[in-house]
Amino acid sequence: MNDQQPRLPNRQTPFSDAFVAFIPTDWAPYPAELPDRLPAAEFTEHRRDTISAAFPGERLVIPAGPLSVRSNDTDYRFRPHSAFAHLTGLGSDREPDAVLVLEPSFTDADDPAEASGVDAEGHTATLYFKPRAPRTDPEFYADARYGEMWVGTRDSLEELEALTGLPCRPLAELPAALTLHIDRVDTRVVREVDDRLTKLLDELRRSNAVEFDPCVDAELATALSELRLIKDDFEIGQLQLACDDTAVGFEAVVRDFPTAVAQGRGERWCEGVFGLHARHRGNDVGYGSICAAGDHANTLHWIRNDGELADGDLILMDMGVEVETLYTADITRTLPVNGRFTPAQRKVYEAVLEAQQAGIDAARPGARFTDVHEAAIRVVARHLHAWGILPVSVEESLDQLNGGHHRRWMVHGTSHHLGIDVHDCAEARQEYYRGGVLRPGMVITVEPGIYLKATDLLVPEELRGIGVRIEDDILITEDGNRNLSDKLPRDPDAVEAWLAGLLPKS
Numbered sequence: 001m002n003d004q005q006p007r008l009p010n011r012q013t014p015f016s017d018a019f020v021a022f023i024p025t026d027w028a029p030y031p032a033e034l035p036d037r038l039p040a041a042e043f044t045e046h047r048r049d050t051i052s053a054a055f056p057g058e059r060l061v062i063p064a065g066p067l068s069v070r071s072n073d074t075d076y077r078f079r080p081h082s083a084f085a086h087l088t089g090l091g092s093d094r095e096p097d098a099v100l101v102l103e104p105s106f107t108d109a110d111d112p113a114e115a116s117g118v119d120a121e122g123h124t125a126t127l128y129f130k131p132r133a134p135r136t137d138p139e140f141y142a143d144a145r146y147g148e149m150w151v152g153t154r155d156s157l158e159e160l161e162a163l164t165g166l167p168c169r170p171l172a173e174l175p176a177a178l179t180l181h182i183d184r185v186d187t188r189v190v191r192e193v194d195d196r197l198t199k200l201l202d203e204l205r206r207s208n209a210v211e212f213d214p215c216v217d218a219e220l221a222t223a224l225s226e227l228r229l230i231k232d233d234f235e236i237g238q239l240q241l242a243c244d245d246t247a248v249g250f251e252a253v254v255r256d257f258p259t260a261v262a263q264g265r266g267e268r269w270c271e272g273v274f275g276l277h278a279r280h281r282g283n284d285v286g287y288g289s290i291c292a293a294g295d296h297a298n299t300l301h302w303i304r305n306d307g308e309l310a311d312g313d314l315i316l317m318d319m320g321v322e323v324e325t326l327y328t329a330d331i332t333r334t335l336p337v338n339g340r341f342t343p344a345q346r347k348v349y350e351a352v353l354e355a356q357q358a359g360i361d362a363a364r365p366g367a368r369f370t371d372v373h374e375a376a377i378r379v380v381a382r383h384l385h386a387w388g389i390l391p392v393s394v395e396e397s398l399d400q401l402n403g404g405h406h407r408r409w410m411v412h413g414t415s416h417h418l419g420i421d422v423h424d425c426a427e428a429r430q431e432y433y434r435g436g437v438l439r440p441g442m443v444i445t446v447e448p449g450i451y452l453k454a455t456d457l458l459v460p461e462e463l464r465g466i467g468v469r470i471e472d473d474i475l476i477t478e479d480g481n482r483n484l485s486d487k488l489p490r491d492p493d494a495v496e497a498w499l500a501g502l503l504p505k506s
C-alpha cells in the first residue's frame with residue numbers, strides 16, 4: 001500500500017497504489033480565466049481602513065471560523081463569521097478556516113520596535129486560506145471535508161485574490177505570520193470564532209512571554225460590531241434584496257395555506273415552503289423561521305413549528321431570506337389562515353399595528369434608539385388598559401422602576417439592528433446601541449407584539465389564544481426613514497385584499 005495513504009473513515013475502502021497513480025491523470029486544466037471581483041469588494045476596503053485606523057500599529061486577526069460538526073462526520077453548511085464576511089465581502093459558504101490578517105505597515109518593516117505603534121502607517125491585509133490542492137494530492141479524492149471530489153472545486157490563491165481584491169496566502173503560512181515579531185507587535189484576535197486559532201495565538205503569546213489581557217481581544221470584537229452600525233450603500237441594497245426575496249417567500253407560503261391546512265402539521269409546511277424559497281432565491285433562511293399558529297404565536301421563539309394550521313386561526317410567521325452575501329431580512333406578519341380576521345383578531349391586530357406605526361414614526365435620525373420602543377410600548381399599554389387587562393394605570397405600568405406590568409403581554413424589545421446577523425452589532429457598546437442615537441444608514445426592526453396566552457386568566461376569554469406581532473425592517477434616512485419591507489402589506493384591509501388575491505375563491 002502506498003505511503004500517501006490518508007487516514008480513512010472505518011467504512012472506506014483503502015486506495016490502491018494503482019488508483020493513486022491513476023486518479024490525477026487526464027483531467028482538463030482548471031479555467032485560465034479568473035473570476036470577476038465581488039461587488040462587495042468595492043466597499044470592503046473602506047471598512048478595513050476604518051478598523052485599521054482604530055488600531056494603529058497592531059496586528060488584527062479576523063477568522064472565518066471552522067466547519068462545525070452536526071453529527072459524527074457530517075458538518076453544518078458553512079457560514080463565515082459575520083465580521084470576516086463584512087471585511088472580505090465573502091458570503092455563502094466561503095471560506096472555512098480562512099483568516100484575514102491586518103498587518104501593521106511600519107515605516108521600518110524589519111524592525112517594529114523602531115516604530116512605535118503611532119508611527120505605523122495603516123495595515124496590509126492578507127487573506128490566509130486553504131487553496132485547492134493539486135489533483136495529485138490525496139485531498140483531491142480522499143478528504144471528504146475539503147477534497148474536490150467531495151465538496152467541489154475550491155478556489156486557488158489567484159482566484160480568491162481576483163474575487164476579493166485581497167492578497168491571498170496558503171493557510172499553512174499563517175503560524176509563521178502570527179509568530180513574526182510577536183513579542184513586539186500587539187496582536188488582537190476575534191476570540192470566539194476559531195478555537196484552534198485562538199489557542200495557537202495564546203500559546204504563541206505564552207511561549208514568547210507576551211503580556212496579554214483578554215480585554216484587548218474583546219475590544220476588537222466590539223469595534224468590528226460597531227463598524228456595522230451604519231450600513232453602506234452596498235449593504236442597504238443587499239438588505240432591500242433580502243426583504244424583496246422574503247416578500248416572495250411569504251407570498252408562496254400564503255398560496256399554500258390550503259395545502260398546509262389539508263396536509264396536517266401545517267406550521268412545518270409553511271416553514272418548508274419558505275425555506276425552499278430562501279434557499280432558491282438566497283443563501284438560506286437568516287434564522288430559524290417561526291411559524292406559529294393559534295396559541296403558539298404566544299411562544300416568542302416558536303421554531304418547533306409542528307402544529308396544525310386551522311381555518312379560523314391566525315398564523316404568526318417571522319421569517320427572513322438571507323441573501324448570498326449573508327444580509328438577512330427579519331419580517332413578521334400575522335395573518336388569518338382563511339383570509340379574514342375575526343373581530344377579536346382584528347382588535348388585537350389593529351392595536352399592534354398602531355403601536356408599530358408609532359414606533360416607525362419615532363425612528364428618525366437624532367432620535368434615541370429607545371424612543372422607538374417607548375413610542376410603541378405606550379400604545380400597547382394603552383390598549384391593554386382599555387381592554388381591562390392591565391392591573392394598573394398606563395403611566396404606572398410605563399414607570400420603568402416600579403412598573404412594567406404590560407411586559408407580561410410583550411416581554412421583548414421593539415427593535416434591534418439588522419444586517420449580516422439578524423441581531424446585528426450584538427457586541428457594540430451599550431452607549432452606541434440601546435443607549436445610542438439613530439443615524440442615517442442604520443437599519444433596525446420595529447416589531448411590537450401583543451401576546452395573549454390561552455392560559456392567561458387576566459385576559460378576556462374572547463381574546464385568549466391570540467398572539468400578534470408585526471415586524472418591519474426600517475432604514476434610517478437623512479430626513480426620516482424608509483420601510484425596506486413594505487412590499488408586504490400591514491394594514492388589515494390591505495392584508496385581507498392581498499390574501500384574497502392569493503387564496504382560492506371560496
Ligand code: GLY
Nearest residue numbers: 287318330422447
Ligand atoms: N426573528 C428574530 C427577531 O425578530 O428578533
Ligand code: MN
Nearest residue numbers: 318330331471
Ligand atoms: Mn423577527
Ligand code: MN
Nearest residue numbers: 330445447471
Ligand atoms: Mn427581529
